[in-house]
Amino acid sequence: MADKLDWLDKHLVMLRYIDVSDVVENENYKIRPDLAELFAGVNGVEEMVFKLAQLEKYKDACELLAYVCHKRAGIWWVYRCVVSLSAELLENPASDRDIADIAASFETTVPDFAKVEPPKSSPEDKAKLNAQIAQMQADYEKMRSMVDPEILKYVEDAMELVYQRFKEVHGIHPIDLLKQLSGKLSKDAYPIDTNSPVFKSADELKAKLQAVRKETIGTIKSVIPPKVPEHEKKVRDNALFAVYRWVAAPDEFNSKACLDVGNECPDTPAGLLALSSFWAFGNLMPGGDRVINTPPGLSSNGLVQTLLICALHKGGIRKLKERYEEYFRLGVEVLSGKDNWEEAIAKGKAPHEDLGVSRSAS
Numbered sequence: 001m002a003d004k005l006d007w008l009d010k011h012l013v014m015l016r017y018i019d020v021s022d023v024v025e026n027e028n029y030k031i032r033p034d035l036a037e038l039f040a041g042v043n044g045v046e047e048m049v050f051k052l053a054q055l056e057k058y059k060d061a062c063e064l065l066a067y068v069c070h071k072r073a074g075i076w077w078v079y080r081c082v083v084s085l086s087a088e089l090l091e092n093p094a095s096d097r098d099i100a101d102i103a104a105s106f107e108t109t110v111p112d113f114a115k116v117e118p119p120k121s122s123p124e125d126k127a128k129l130n131a132q133i134a135q136m137q138a139d140y141e142k143m144r145s146m147v148d149p150e151i152l153k154y155v156e157d158a159m160e161l162v163y164q165r166f167k168e169v170h171g172i173h174p175i176d177l178l179k180q181l182s183g184k185l186s187k188d189a190y191p192i193d194t195n196s197p198v199f200k201s202a203d204e205l206k207a208k209l210q211a212v213r214k215e216t217i218g219t220i221k222s223v224i225p226p227k228v229p230e231h232e233k234k235v236r237d238n239a240l241f242a243v244y245r246w247v248a249a250p251d252e253f254n255s256k257a258c259l260d261v262g263n264e265c266p267d268t269p270a271g272l273l274a275l276s277s278f279w280a281f282g283n284l285m286p287g288g289d290r291v292i293n294t295p296p297g298l299s300s301n302g303l304v305q306t307l308l309i310c311a312l313h314k315g316g317i318r319k320l321k322e323r324y325e326e327y328f329r330l331g332v333e334v335l336s337g338k339d340n341w342e343e344a345i346a347k348g349k350a351p352h353e354d355l356g357v358s359r360s361a362s
Contacts, residue, residue: 010336012046014073019043028297029067035060058324059311065331066303071280075273076247076341077334078303081327082240082269083352085310090355094315096227235261237352239270244350246277247341255281269310276302 020043023029031039038055042048045068052061066074144152167173172180239261246254255278262274279299284292311323318326333339344351 010332010338012049012332012335013337014070014335015045015068016070017045017068020045020048023064023067026296027067027300028295029064029300032060053328056321056325058321058328061328062307062324062331063304065328065335066307067297067300069331069335071282071299072247072250073334073340074300074303075243075277075280076339077331078273078276078306079240079243079247080330080334080339080351081307081310082273083355084326084330085269085313085316085323086352086355088316088318089313091317092315094313232265235265236268236270239265239268239274240352241350242274243270243277244341244344244352246274246281248345250277250281252281252283252286255283256286259286267309269306269313272302272306272309276306 017023017026020029020031020039023045024031035057038051039048042051045064049061049064049068052058052064066078069077163174170177239258242254242258242261246258248254258274258281259278262271262278265271266275276299279294279302282291282294284294307324307327310327311320316323330339
């Protein structure tokens, strides 16, 4: 954004409540314990909203806005947020993951930070060690040449007697023992037996896990119908159009239309927003003999959850915090009166149509 604090110059005029205490009492708004200190001593809604925003708690600021704004303005605001997400997804579409790809392999992977590079042989170090061994051998031969031959023979004969006694006791000559040890050191200290029962058991376990995995995937796919992108897109587009028509004329007919289309895709931003529009109408039984009032805060909570789904949506070009910051900016534009539905109605074209012919919203 060009200026992250430009909303500080705005005055929120589309508010249903002025005091935080009224929101808590009438809309079932809950002040979270971790935010209690921030709310202490501040009862003005507008002051509290901007205080949260200045602390970059845009998610919390958006949630408070959802509870205090006029219903019609709130639906329009979140509609603009859904359109914002749609624009993001046009730049960077979300990719769906096939459930069959989950746990496709049971091979363990070692994270980069835990990988240990095996020591590598250094030609320089090897040459240096060979030179040292050669020097030691030369020094030994030099010392032998300096000893009286008779004395040297006497010592070597004595050592051979000791060696033979060692062989009688242990069954091997000490020199031969050293040669065996040297040979073992040059081999792999922990050779891997590929025919070990451990490997056979591991293969059997992997086969069983794959069988269970395939059965589980088959069960899930049998109870979850396959996606039909064209149909899902059509339903979401219908939900956005229903929301737009409700904003233009929040009457009983358009409320019932929002309920019907929202129930078809309640797990999408457009579908949940359509249901929130129905709840904002205030009557849970449109067309009935009597009015059943919507529970306090139900529509507002629907807006909060719609924003959360948008913020967590895969794909796009923004991260969660950046999205909430953008949604807060859009909220201030709407609730300050700068952005409303009159211009779109005058044009005869819904904002989400500008993204293309019935572009998908989620």
